[in-house]
Each structure stands twice: as C-alpha cells, then as structure tokens.
Amino acid sequence: MNNPDIKLRTITMCRTGVSNAEVARRLGVPKGTVGYWKFQDRARHPDLYPPAGAKCPICLGTGPTDRPYSYLLGQYLGDGHIIAKPRQHTLSITCCDDYPVIMDDTQRAMVRVLPGANTTRVRRTGCTDVKSYSAHWTCLFPQHGPGMKHTREIELADWQSEIVESHPWEFIRGLIHSDGCRITNWTEKVIAGERKRYEYTRYFFSNVSSDIRGLYCWALDLVGVEWRYANWRNISVAKKNSIALMDLHVGPKF
Ligand SMILES: [Zn+2]
Structure with a gap:
C-alpha cells in the first residue's frame, strides 16, 4: 500500500466519521491499514475529526431520517440559525416559552437528525434557544451563509426538496x-x-x-x-x- 492517493482518500473519508470497516469496504483497503492511518492522522489533527458519537448522515452518505428532518428544516428556515466556528458549529432555534411542547419537539428532532450531538437549552427573556453542537450542522443545512436569511438567496438542495416532497406536512408544521x-x-x-x-x-x-x-x-x-x-x-x-x-x-x- 504505497499509493499516496489511496492513503489520502482513506484519511479524508475517516475524517468525516465513516467507520473503519466501511472505509475498508468502500476503498478496498485492509481494515488494519485503515485503523493505522487513521490513528496516525488523528494524533496529528484531532480537530479534523467529528466528536465521538456524532454521526453525520450527510458525511456518512445515509441521508437524514426524513420526518424529523423535514420538520427541523421548517424550524430552521423560520427561527433558526447556525453559528459557525472553525471547530464547532451551533444550531440554535429560538422557541417561545409559551409553547413547551414545541420546544420538546424541536429538541427531539435535533437529536434524531444528528444522533450523538449534544443539545441544550439557553433561557432568554420570553423565549428559549434550543441548541445543538456539531461541526456537521452546515452539512445538514447548506443554506447557512453570512448575514440574515432574507438578505441572501435561500434555495433547497435536491435531496432536501425530495425529503419535503415525501413529508410536506412535517415541513409545514416546522414553519408554522x-x-x-x-x-x-x-x-x-x-x-x-x-x-x-x-x-x-x-x-x-x-x-x-x-x-x-x-x-x-x-x-x-x-x-x-x-x-x-x-x-x-x-x-x-x-x-x-x-x-x-x-x-x-x-x-x-x-
Ligand atoms: Zn457532515
């Protein structure tokens, strides 16, 4: 295994959180070699790896669970934003304190869409920010960009449109x-x-x-x-x- 290209491809895939076994299968590299390359790379660049436990359905290529995603997309487009930092992004959705059930729905959807990412609630006056921390929220909401949402073009990716088309009511519920x-x-x-x-x-x-x-x-x-x-x-x-x-x-x- 002296092919530098295959090593680079292996490491790139490992950094997205795909399991060693899956990388080995997809690239035809022995599992032990994948593990060794990943161990070396992780020691040098620990910040380039997702936190243990957070499984990004976009990086893994599985796609998010449809129903909670459609709902969360509606919530995100309505009252959500992503704060992007070099190592960690925060998805934050503001919920009115008058609607505790909606707050629960929002937090549950975050956990189902990105399992393993920590969620929390931050109280403000009259409302609460429901937050989830992961570098992968920008994978799930590619609409993220500089400035307010109404100052830029908001267009759904094809995979997002397909999810909304199969669960339109969840999307409408999230927006309402x-x-x-x-x-x-x-x-x-x-x-x-x-x-x-x-x-x-x-x-x-x-x-x-x-x-x-x-x-x-x-x-x-x-x-x-x-x-x-x-x-x-x-x-x-x-x-x-x-x-x-x-x-x-x-x-x-x-
Ligand atoms: Zn990702």
Missing part, C-alpha cells in the same frame, strides 16, 4: 411552529333577523424572506391547501377545507 400562528376570531352576523356570534379560524405565516415564503407556498400546494397573501410578508389560509386540513396536520401551538 416557528413563524406561523393559528388564530380564532369572531364576528356577528344577522341571520334571519337574529344576531349570531360566528367564529372563524385563520392560519398565518409571516417571514421577510420571499424565498422562504415561496417554499411555504410550494409545500401548501403539495398538500392542496389554498393560500393567499394577506400583505407583502404574510400568507393567510382561510378557506374552510384548507383550515380543516391544517387543523388535522398542524393544529394550535402548545
């Missing part, structure tokens, strides 16, 4: 849980001479990024929910059948 709301208003109507109180429900989604609003509308189209613009940044769902669908799959926030 971050930047949406369900409201019940009432009005009075005179029917056959009698004044009656009449309640109606609306779903709103509000985001300043036109790309993110576009993704929300695209997902609504996938599930047959009718929508319209209430104002330039606010999308409303008001039709009876569409509200019934939204109530079945999303519902009020808790």
